Amino acid sequence: MAGATPSETLRAWARANVAADMTTWGTLVTDGFTYVHSNSNFETKQQVMDAFAAGRRYHGWDIRELAERAYAGCTILTGTAALTVGQTDAPSVLNVRFTSTAVPEGGGWRLAALQTTRLPD
Numbered sequence: 001m002a003g004a005t006p007s008e009t010l011r012a013w014a015r016a017n018v019a020a021d022m023t024t025w026g027t028l029v030t031d032g033f034t035y036v037h038s039n040s041n042f043e044t045k046q047q048v049m050d051a052f053a054a055g056r057r058y059h060g061w062d063i064r065e066l067a068e069r070a071y072a073g074c075t076i077l078t079g080t081a082a083l084t085v086g087q088t089d090a091p092s093v094l095n096v097r098f099t100s101t102a103v104p105e106g107g108g109w110r111l112a113a114l115q116t117t118r119l120p121d
Contacts, residue, residue, distance in 0.1 A: 006075040006102035007066055009109040014061035014081070022052050030105060030112045038083075038096050038118040059091050060084030075102045075109070080119070095119040 004012065009028055016025035026049065033045040043051070066079040077100040086092045096116040102109045 002107040004108050006068055006077055006109045009102055009111065010066070010077050010100055011063060013111055014063055017058045017061050020052055020057055022049050025049075025052075027106075028110060030103060030110045033111060034113050036113075036115040038094060038116040058083060058085055060093075073103065074112070076100070077102060081116075083116075095121075 013025065013028040016022070016028060026045070029045055031045060033048075035043045035048055037043070060082065062082040062084075064080045064082060066077065069076045069078075078098065080095065080097050083094045083096060084091045085094060096118055098114060098116045100114040101112045103112045
């Protein structure tokens with residue numbers, strides 16, 4: 001997203017996840033994007049896109065806390081979020097802590113990596 005901050009890019013990415021808008025989602029991550037899920041599954045950009053094509057859905061990606069730390073060439077985003085996942089009629093909420101790395105690319109910021117860790121219930 002041209003002109004967006006790293007935090008705005010992450011929030012747009014979260015909205016694209018919930019909307020299953022993989023066209024937008026793909027513009028918000030680098031080609032080398034990796035996602036380590038809270039259950040330790042590791043996925044590349046293509047694997048995430050394939051999972052959405054096969055029916056993966058998030059019903060919510062509610063970012064509750066968000067902080068940025070800027071470094072030369074990247075920004076580290078940390079925070080907490082509530083992820084609503086599972087069947088529409090019986091969704092589960094996963095409370096997670098996340099770390100993401102955003103890099104300047106394409107006139108804006110793109111996510112290069114994301115890792116989530118489930119918080120204790």
